[in-house]
Amino acid sequence: MLLGIQNNFPPLTILSKEQVSEIHQATLKVLEQTGVRVLSQQAVDILKDRKCKIESNKAFLHPELVEDALKKCPSSFTWHSVYPDSKKHIKLEPGRVNYTISHSPTHVIDFEGKRRRSTFTDISEMTRLGDALEMVHLGGSGLSGTVEEIDQRMDLITAAAYRFVYEVQNTDKPLFIPPSGGTPEDAFEFFYLFREDHEDLQRRPSTWAWVNTVSPLMHNETMTDYALGFAMFGLPVLCCPEVMAHATGPTTLGGALVQHNAEVLSLLTMCQLANESYGIAPPPPIVYGTASSILDPRTAQITLGAPEAGLMNVLTAQMARHYNLPTRGTAGCTDSKALDAQAGQESTMNVLLASMAGVNLIVNAIGGLGPGIQAVSYATMIFNNESLKAISRVLRGIEISDEALALDVIHKVGPGGEYLSHPHTLKHFRSEFFIPKLFDRTDYDIFEKSEKQDILARANEIAHEILESHHPPELDKGIVQRLEEILKSIHRKYVSEK
Numbered sequence: 001m002l003l004g005i006q007n008n009f010p011p012l013t014i015l016s017k018e019q020v021s022e023i024h025q026a027t028l029k030v031l032e033q034t035g036v037r038v039l040s041q042q043a044v045d046i047l048k049d050r051k052c053k054i055e056s057n058k059a060f061l062h063p064e065l066v067e068d069a070l071k072k073c074p075s076s077f078t079w080h081s082v083y084p085d086s087k088k089h090i091k092l093e094p095g096r097v098n099y100t101i102s103h104s105p106t107h108v109i110d111f112e113g114k115r116r117r118s119t120f121t122d123i124s125e126m127t128r129l130g131d132a133l134e135m136v137h138l139g140g141s142g143l144s145g146t147v148e149e150i151d152q153r154m155d156l157i158t159a160a161a162y163r164f165v166y167e168v169q170n171t172d173k174p175l176f177i178p179p180s181g182g183t184p185e186d187a188f189e190f191f192y193l194f195r196e197d198h199e200d201l202q203r204r205p206s207t208w209a210w211v212n213t214v215s216p217l218m219h220n221e222t223m224t225d226y227a228l229g230f231a232m233f234g235l236p237v238l239c240c241p242e243v244m245a246h247a248t249g250p251t252t253l254g255g256a257l258v259q260h261n262a263e264v265l266s267l268l269t270m271c272q273l274a275n276e277s278y279g280i281a282p283p284p285p286i287v288y289g290t291a292s293s294i295l296d297p298r299t300a301q302i303t304l305g306a307p308e309a310g311l312m313n314v315l316t317a318q319m320a321r322h323y324n325l326p327t328r329g330t331a332g333c334t335d336s337k338a339l340d341a342q343a344g345q346e347s348t349m350n351v352l353l354a355s356m357a358g359v360n361l362i363v364n365a366i367g368g369l370g371p372g373i374q375a376v377s378y379a380t381m382i383f384n385n386e387s388l389k390a391i392s393r394v395l396r397g398i399e400i401s402d403e404a405l406a407l408d409v410i411h412k413v414g415p416g417g418e419y420l421s422h423p424h425t426l427k428h429f430r431s432e433f434f435i436p437k438l439f440d441r442t443d444y445d446i447f448e449k450s451e452k453q454d455i456l457a458r459a460n461e462i463a464h465e466i467l468e469s470h471h472p473p474e475l476d477k478g479i480v481q482r483l484e485e486i487l488k489s490i491h492r493k494y495v496s497e498k
Contacts, residue, residue: 102368
């Protein structure tokens with residue numbers, strides 16, 4: 001069962017072909033003349049072997065090397081559920097759009113409206129809620145989980161491990177699991193419960209190496225080594241710069257795009273070279289990602305709900321298409337702290353832009369509240385799911401056929417007739433129209449008498465009903481026991497020994 005939606009329109013573009021080429025050539029100049037700082041000795045050694053100039057830990061990549069690496073990248077790949085019997089998967093390919101939950105919020109706005117640290121119960125319940133929502137295509141909660149529940153500080157590695165154990169028991173959709181830090185072996189140990197070996201994981205990937213570059217133009221040691229470890233085995237790698245225009249990148253979006261592009265292409269090159277040097281797996285898919293936006297000059301906050309963030313989604317998607325790479329965008333975010341008019345405008349505008357631009361995986365499309373992505377709420381998940389259903393109706397477009405043009409129906413009804421009772425109407429209205437469950441289209445008199453006038457109250461009620469009634473498939477008890485054993489081992493390794 002292929003999740004996600006089809007975008008039936010040509011991708012939205014901003015740049016001309018000449019401008020795309022100009023951005024590419026400017027990027028090659030940056031990589032060759034300015035260079036990138038690489039803190040991974042493994043990556044530096046690989047670049048040295050390919051005759052790249054290295055000054056201290058700054059690497060200069062010659063254009064031929066970059067363009068050769070680009071030619072090796074697959075243009076699409078399929079992301080599978082870890083569940084052995086699940087048929088649900090998503091595909092990152094041209095014309096396909098997939099949505100996922102907000103990533104890394106540390107706080108929850110609960111049903112009582114209280115903003116608090118997220119808990120392991122929230123991780124389970126938000127994953128289960130997302131399992132039921134039609135527009136959550138890559139499952140999970142995205143939550144970091146609270147550290148107070150175990151009375152110890154958890155690093156990113158251990159937090160990701162805890163999150164996986166709670167999430168995988170509450171959805172059989174493909175899981176949004178970007179492990180952070182550590183070694184690839186830490187992540188592989190979990191996935192070997194569901195896959196036979198590296199080759200099986202490579203055939204049916206269910207995770208990726210998520211890498212945020214350190215803007216401007218830096219690759220840190222831990223994330224880079226992690227990415228190279230995945231690339232060696234032919235597993236997907238996401239490169240996702242978060243350039244903040246006028247802080248960690250040029251103020252002009254053109255300049256920010258060149259720097260963003262340089263950060264992606266330099267990691268892409270290192271990953272393909274690592275894969276080639278290891279020589280045991282086909283070239284890995286490299287996902288061209290973005291979380292870039294602007295730093296608000298008044299608040300010093302990165303503003304992910306800004307229109308400039310929407311523009312960066314369109315611009316980077318266009319560059320990715322030029323390179324024939326699958327794409328990941330950041331859209332659906334809001335800088336509002338509550339589910340209000342600002343949240344609705346910012347989240348819907350940018351996710352519509354990213355969808356129409358042809359971004360294959362849109363992260364943070366569901367549930368998040370700002371600033372940045374600090375919090376998530378059950379009500380916002382319901383609201384965003386409804387908005388995305390409306391967007392999916394737009395992307396579907398209209399059908400042109402004898403049945404859809406309905407000439408015989410128009411002729412039969414004729415001037416002054418009515419269509420409400422015609423069989424053609426009964427046959428098509430449910431599939432042709434977006435019919436909301438959350439948004440209120442009633443007459444004012446009915447609305448005035450309603451006990452659920454507030455959209456927040458209605459959304460919370462729907463979320464409550466889903467959590468009461470929806471139960472995903474259960475994992476094998478033996479796998480659950482083994483998950484807990486691996487989790488304890490990782491906890492001892494990264495927390496207890498500190």
